[in-house]
Amino acid sequence: TLVYATPIGGMSTLTGTGVNLILVGMWKAVIRDWNGGLCPVSFAEKMVLSVFGFLIILWMTRRITYDIPGWGAFFHGLVGDGSVSVMVAVLLFIIPNKKQEGEKLMDWNECKKLPWNLILLLGAGFALADGVQSSGLADVLSRALDFLEDVPFWAIAPAVSLMSSIITEFITSNDATATLVIPLLYHIAKTMHVHPLLLMVPGAVASEFAFLLPTSTPSNVVGFATGHIEIQDMLKIGVPLKIAGIAVLSILMPTLGNLLFMI
Incomplete structure (x- = not known):
């Protein structure tokens, strides 16, 4: 807990x-x-x-x-x-x-x-995002995600939240996940001709839903290192938490988000 x-x-x-x-x-x-x-x-x-x-x-x-x-x-x-x-x-x-x-x-x-670990982490995240842009990988991924153009408006937030929450499980930094995902979502939003925040906000928030694996985020690492938490324990609690987080985000983004951001 x-x-x-x-x-x-x-x-x-x-x-x-x-x-x-x-x-x-x-x-x-x-x-x-x-x-x-x-x-x-x-x-x-x-x-x-x-x-x-x-x-x-x-x-x-x-x-x-x-x-x-x-x-x-x-x-x-x-x-x-x-x-x-x-x-x-x-x-x-x-x-x-x-x-x-x-x-x-x-x-x-x-x-x-100086907190060099944090500086290097943020720098690496920005370098990764820049590399994704300059190498053309962003365009490739945007084309691979063209299917989102046919997704109904109400289903955009759940789809983006699910994608971002899965990616964040395999990158041991929420910051790095957000730095990688947000530029991609911006380009996808332009392709879909929708407001960028409709994709960027759920993508950023869902990158915090790293609840399943011990290596998903530093707090998970600290908890798992105590030896009192097993992977199956994290899965039992993390899966419902992730589902609940995606559900709440999927409801609030098209409703409250629409009022706040005029999307």
């Missing part, structure tokens, strides 16, 4: 859990303390702000408009936003912080504290 309560719990609303209310109350207290005791801005803080501002300017001026080329034209399209980000990140390891001799704005000991 706890394994499934983790992704389903009341994290999305302020009153969903007592922890959310505690967090807001404590955060307000922290903000009051900060406002009353802020120190002067240090040289290192000014430089970090300047470097980040420089990064934003480079992003915005790499290509101004389709008619007005930016500085990226000098590199014949070989430099992207990622290249700019890496270059500016290197500056943090070069510029001194003026606190101690030889210290820079960033050093490797501090850099290692």
Whole structure:
């Protein structure tokens, strides 16, 4: 139960859990303390702000408009936003912080504290989505899913939810599943001449329905690793949960979703 309560719990609303209310109350207290005791801005803080501002300017001026080329034209399209980000990140390891001799704005000991597993996961997901687009796989899959064009309006959400919820069982990351599925659903929606959110929202939400396998999502891995949960236990509970989730999503999307998103 706890394994499934983790992704389903009341994290999305302020009153969903007592922890959310505690967090807001404590955060307000922290903000009051900060406002009353802020120190002067240090040289290192000014430089970090300047470097980040420089990064934003480079992003915005790499290509101004389709008619007005930016500085990226000098590199014949070989430099992207990622290249700019890496270059500016290197500056943090070069510029001194003026606190101690030889210290820079960033050093490797501090850099290692970053959540690299999350950064690499998200980066890999975006790279996967870009690869699906540039390789033409998105078009191939869109054509393979042309049968959805003949699906009645009320059956679109169940079909998409079922597809996304099955895919997410075999990818150990809901984020990666959503990153892969959502661009495909957008292209399929254009092919079907329907509102993209009619496919994208159920596809994204259903990617959270990873209830069947131990490796489907990190929370399942943690629960299974305790040794007190067997695969058959997950299947007994996960199958009804998945069916219930798809059913609720299939009902709400054409009704409440239609009112909210005007689809």
